[in-house]
Amino acid sequence: MNISIISTSQRQDSQSKRVSDILQKRLFELQENLDLFSLDLGETILPLWSPEKKSENGIWGDAWKKISKNLSKSDGFIFVVPEYGGMATPSSKNLFLLCGEGELTHKPGLIVSVSSGQGGAYPIADLRSFSYKNTHIMWIPENIIIRNVESFNPGSHGEVIPSWLDKRIEYTLTLLLAYSSNMKPLRKIINRKDFGNGM
Template sequence: MKLGIISGSHRPDSQSGKVGRYIRHTLLERKLCDDVWFLDLGKDPLPLWEEGVWDADDARWQAILDPLRTALHSCDGFILIAPEWHGMAPAALKNFLLLWTAGGELAHKPGLIVTVSGSIGGSYPVAELRMSGYKNNRLCFIPEHLIVRNVNGVFNEDESDNDQDPHTYHRDRLIYCLELLREYALALRQVRASGKGALDVYPSGM
């Protein structure tokens, strides 16, 4: 079992990246998967989508996408981390989702949405991703999600930096979500193996 984490913040030193590292540690510590692939879009940004993505002869795009394709295909499920900026999911994360279509890199694999807010927000990116984030890439967002509110006081490596009650609540809720994600990842292997989700006939969602 291998799970992928995508931190969608543009900032190289972000709270979303911090949350992603905490999630990676939790997955491995609790033995919920054998390996974790972690992409931090603040540290490793991707170019904005343009039509060269579809051109197999575009050496620039293929050099960028081929290693990512390999990594994504190897994952059984994903955790998408989205800070709430102006009530929206950040452009880097939406751009990432635009890149994957008929290749099936994300298709029929479970996705857990984790949103991040410095205060009491965080709900708008959940709604945005659920509305449109799956359409052509066929990522299957699971019913549960996690909103990490007042993020500065939780999931810190130094326990003394955590506000204990919120940290404990978010930690326990995260474990619940990750255990459920694992079960979906196991179950959806059968869907992919059935061949019924082949993308050659209908490469784009309706």
């Protein structure tokens, strides 16, 4: 099974990337035979969507096609999304515009939000409301919020992160894997040709 983990921070060496790497390791512990594609939008800078994308010049040639192919191959997604200004990051929104070829369509997605303080609820509300219409991503009905993210260190979080978070993460990752494998047959009956965009 193929899973993509996308860190949508706009900073290099971000907390979101650190969290993504930890989740990636945890996924392998839960299921060995996984093919994982990791995308760090702080490292791989994708320009804002523009009509230029159609030309397939520059980054929209091989570089984007490789990303698009990896996403298309994926059976499920984890989006690690820091809270920026009470919103999901612009780079996460941009990726939804760029994925215009059904890369995410009718596949399960898990939102993991990140905050250095007590935030983290807004990116979830933002993405759950405003990302699925044309991508047809299916956010699973669980999400994870990692507050005080600098202290996030599974097994020894310290005082500001509750110890039950590790069990919750294990449960939610297991759930995502179950959705990812069980939703595969659904995609055979999807008519993207006539109904590519949502209402």
